[in-house]
Amino acid sequence: MFERRLFQSEHEMFRTSVRKFIEKEIAPHHAQWERDGIVPRELWLKAGEAGLLCCTIPEAYGGLGLDYLFDVIVFEEMARSGFTGPGFLIHCDLVATYVKTFGTEQQKQRWLPKMVTGEAIGSLGMTEPHAGSDLRSIRTRAVRDGDDYVINGQKVFISNGQLCDVVVLATKTDTLPGGTLMMTKLAQERLAQAIRSATVAEHLIDITVEYTSQRKAFGQTIGDFQNTQFKLAEMKTDAVVGRIFTDHCITQFMNNQLDEVDAAMAKMWLSNLHCRVADECLQLFGGWGYMWEYPIARAFADARIVKIAGGSIEIMKHIIGRSLFSQSAGDVKRRSRAKNTDTDSAVTDTDRAIA
């Protein structure tokens, strides 16, 4: 059987502590937070204290300067738990990364230490009521007023929006030429989503094997039916294939070699797998799988967004497709690698940049 080779013992120790944190600090309260419609700030402070936030932020900015795999572990364990309230992924992977990469020294000193402790919560504001996939159509404007910018516009669907202290905001300005110039880390964002989907798919297969091993019909377990085993065999195989590709992309990313096409393929393929596994596993739970009390029902509902947010499946196909039809696939790869280094890059109309 396939075994992941990415992690060392220190990573696995960290994984254990993240799981314990989720069991102790999130699991008992998540249902109440859902009723409240908000995750309390105390949770963020506790997560900061436990070292779960922004693991890669350098010591100079209050972080531990750990490798990316520590962040990956937080994303994976949150995904496995099924608790979607706390928006750690956006805070750590997107907002902190943008601030670290593109912020001024003053902005980094001001925000990053607080993002590590959970005192400041980050969100990424791109989508507007009339513009989601087509980022070039955003209307929010930032107009120079002395040393400040005055911002006018509307944003919707902003994860962590109710709580946030720091927002990486997409606007048009009167000072930048050529419309909206966005600073993006597209490949990294899509990789994080692929990681989440790979983990959820694996977890749903595991809980379905467990359930169908117990549940009986016609004098045998549901797992004894050949159809159940065939379905799960197909899903497991696809999950392993997806995991191998995702881990490959993690390694590429850590070597500064992940290009936007591979990241788009990972995001697209794993999102599709995530939704299919949620659907087929729910089928094997029967009517109980439709009941909200069963995690598979929740996972099914939560799955649907992954094909839309963070760049829809269709946008991923655009990215992959246009790389096939450009003059030379090699040139595209070289260009996109250059793009995904720590430099600004323009967002094209098909480069949706957010979760």
Ligand SMILES: Cc1cc2nc3c(=O)[nH]c(=O)nc-3n(C[C@H](O)[C@H](O)[C@H](O)COP(=O)(O)OP(=O)(O)OC[C@H]3O[C@@H](n4cnc5c(N)ncnc54)[C@H](O)[C@@H]3O)c2cc1C
């Ligand atoms: C739970 C949730 C959390 C979110 N979090 C955030 C956040 O934190 N920050 C943020 O900025 N946004 C966030 N979003 C918004 C999300 O990124 C957008 O919903 C997404 O980018 C799609 O934009 P849209 O909804 O305007 O759909 P539209 O752009 O109107 O697209 C609708 C559909 O049309 C199709 N389509 C669009 N363009 C093309 C094309 N070029 N070719 C073919 N088909 C196409 C696709 O199927 C697409 O799904 C979130 C959304 C949700 C639901």
